[in-house]
Amino acid sequence: MEFDTIAAISTPLGEGAIAIVRLSGTEAISIANKVFRSPNGKNLAEQPSHTIHYGHLVDPKTNDVVEEVMISLMKGPKTFTREDVVEINCHGGLVTVNRVLQLILINGARLAEPGEFTKRAFLNGRIDLSQAEAVMDLIRAKTDKAMNVALGQMDGRLSRLIKTLRQALLETLAQVEVNIDYPEYDDVEEMTLPMMIEKGTWVKEEIEKLLITSSQGKILREGLSTAIVGRPNVGKSSLLNSLIQENKAIVTEIAGTTRDIIEEYVNVRGVPLKLVDTAGIRETEDIVERIGVEKSRQVLKEADLILLVLNNAEHLSDEDKRIFETIKGMDYIVIINKTDLPNKLNYDEVKQLAGDKRVVTTSLLKEEGIDELEESISSLFFEGNIEVSDITYVSNARHIALLNLAKSTITDAIEAAHNHVPVDMIQIDVTRTWEILGEIIGDTVEESLIDQLFAQFCLGK
Numbered sequence: 001m002e003f004d005t006i007a008a009i010s011t012p013l014g015e016g017a018i019a020i021v022r023l024s025g026t027e028a029i030s031i032a033n034k035v036f037r038s039p040n041g042k043n044l045a046e047q048p049s050h051t052i053h054y055g056h057l058v059d060p061k062t063n064d065v066v067e068e069v070m071i072s073l074m075k076g077p078k079t080f081t082r083e084d085v086v087e088i089n090c091h092g093g094l095v096t097v098n099r100v101l102q103l104i105l106i107n108g109a110r111l112a113e114p115g116e117f118t119k120r121a122f123l124n125g126r127i128d129l130s131q132a133e134a135v136m137d138l139i140r141a142k143t144d145k146a147m148n149v150a151l152g153q154m155d156g157r158l159s160r161l162i163k164t165l166r167q168a169l170l171e172t173l174a175q176v177e178v179n180i181d182y183p184e185y186d187d188v189e190e191m192t193l194p195m196m197i198e199k200g201t202w203v204k205e206e207i208e209k210l211l212i213t214s215s216q217g218k219i220l221r222e223g224l225s226t227a228i229v230g231r232p233n234v235g236k237s238s239l240l241n242s243l244i245q246e247n248k249a250i251v252t253e254i255a256g257t258t259r260d261i262i263e264e265y266v267n268v269r270g271v272p273l274k275l276v277d278t279a280g281i282r283e284t285e286d287i288v289e290r291i292g293v294e295k296s297r298q299v300l301k302e303a304d305l306i307l308l309v310l311n312n313a314e315h316l317s318d319e320d321k322r323i324f325e326t327i328k329g330m331d332y333i334v335i336i337n338k339t340d341l342p343n344k345l346n347y348d349e350v351k352q353l354a355g356d357k358r359v360v361t362t363s364l365l366k367e368e369g370i371d372e373l374e375e376s377i378s379s380l381f382f383e384g385n386i387e388v389s390d391i392t393y394v395s396n397a398r399h400i401a402l403l404n405l406a407k408s409t410i411t412d413a414i415e416a417a418h419n420h421v422p423v424d425m426i427q428i429d430v431t432r433t434w435e436i437l438g439e440i441i442g443d444t445v446e447e448s449l450i451d452q453l454f455a456q457f458c459l460g461k
């Protein structure tokens, strides 16, 4: 396929030390050559692939020097897009980078649409759709584990599994064809139905396994929304501060949102926590008191995890019990704080109220017990210490929707087979499942969907 040459800034905008303007397309090298001057008069077009060149960018009309640069030259097809790619490394800073980009655009490149580099990689057959989406997740990945998931998906783990499932379905369909074409050799139903049930059940189970990991996938990508609750003065702010201090805050504010809820991201042993409504907790001390039990339950319901703080130095109060009541049925961890002070709290009573929930003790003042708390948080969501590298996570909403759909069509097929529906009817459901799974890796996607997907990508990727 042949496309025009596109260009974009491929590093985050802002005050980075260096920035990269990337070009891709048949004219990439000649456009760069037009504006590049090396100290010894190198012609970029004559340089070998995958080399780096020092020099200056000049405006060919005025011969004014625009910027001092390093240019990486990469000839297709051994590039991300499979086209000729030029990366211009220049000094960071909005003004400089924009000047470089402008110069490139004036000299023949077109500004890339969001995600267009990745789209080309897809259209040129370099990556499949789920890999393309993984690139998008990678851009957004907030923690190491989320990064591993995206990377795993990019090198095709999900694609390989989906291909295996489709292969199994295809074999089933082929078998059915054979039996329908040569009915005289066998009783078609006797041959095919048990096999359909067996293969279909296997496919269904594999899909279910993938779906189980999907909620973790969502958490990995978006952060586990976490609310800290408790009576005034028990140590909520202290807990919040210690979580933020101990763990590198990843994002402090979501740019461009006008919501009044402040979200703070921290990374607790690879589990990204999105501490929600912390401003509210900080200001009014008690979210349950402030907005009433019903409303606060509504707010808390949206949390994936609740950290309930109690005071070791006081008896369990009615208010504590009310909070227990409020968060019943949700995922929570009880934190008994202020263990440095003389004990008054009845632990047995707490354990009874907490049931099977974890209870940890801390002295936030003396910085004790924080390790145990972090351990409980991470083990709660990686039960049995699942190693991310061992498992294929599904972290993409579109994949999850398609997997659910595939699960329901294959379930229909299995049920029909049990009910001895004619095989050519069952075939329709199996074919549909095969198609739906294909959509995950982009084998049966329509053009409009592709456009939609790539439009979501960050510019320059």
Ligand code: GDP
Binding pocket: 230, 231, 232, 233, 234, 235, 236, 237, 238, 239, 285, 337, 338, 339, 340, 341, 362, 363, 364, 365, 366
């Ligand atoms: P909040 O009202 O629940 O947010 O509680 P704060 O975090 O503001 O803490 C209330 C008071 O308890 C502050 O004076 C803290 O320094 C103190 N505090 C917090 N954690 C501990 C602890 O583990 N031991 C002791 N002795 N005091 C603590």
Ligand code: ZN
Binding pocket: 233, 236, 237, 238, 281, 282, 285
């Ligand atoms: Zn406070």
